[in-house]
Amino acid sequence: MPPNDDYAMASIALDAAKASGAPKVASGYWNRALTSYKEGEDYFEQRNYGAAQAAFIRARQNAERAENSARLQRLRSGEVF
Numbered sequence: 562m563p564p565n566d567d568y569a570m571a572s573i574a575l576d577a578a579k580a581s582g583a584p585k586v587a588s589g590y591w592n593r594a595l596t597s598y599k600e601g602e603d604y605f606e607q608r609n610y611g612a613a614q615a616a617f618i619r620a621r622q623n624a625e626r627a628e629n630s631a632r633l634q635r636l637r638s639g640e641v642f
Contacts, residue, residue, distance in 0.1 A: 564614035571617040574624035583627035586634045590627035594620050
């Protein structure tokens with residue numbers, strides 16, 4: 562069965578991370594999230610749903626870490642968001 566929920570959650574997590582400024586201040590987590598997401602899309606297109614699900618979960622986790630890191634850095638710098 563296609564991992565539609567994991568696909569959607571990874572996409573939402575990437576959007577939230579991007580909005581928090583993660584590409585600039587948490588580039589390591591951000592890049593890992595993007596790589597995993599793209600892998601997930603490739604697996605999804607190949608109908609390798611188990612691998613796609615695992616990649617989307619990694620993407621979501623790294624995107625969440627990127628967002629949290631970016632927000633923490635912005636908070637520490639005194640920036641209001």
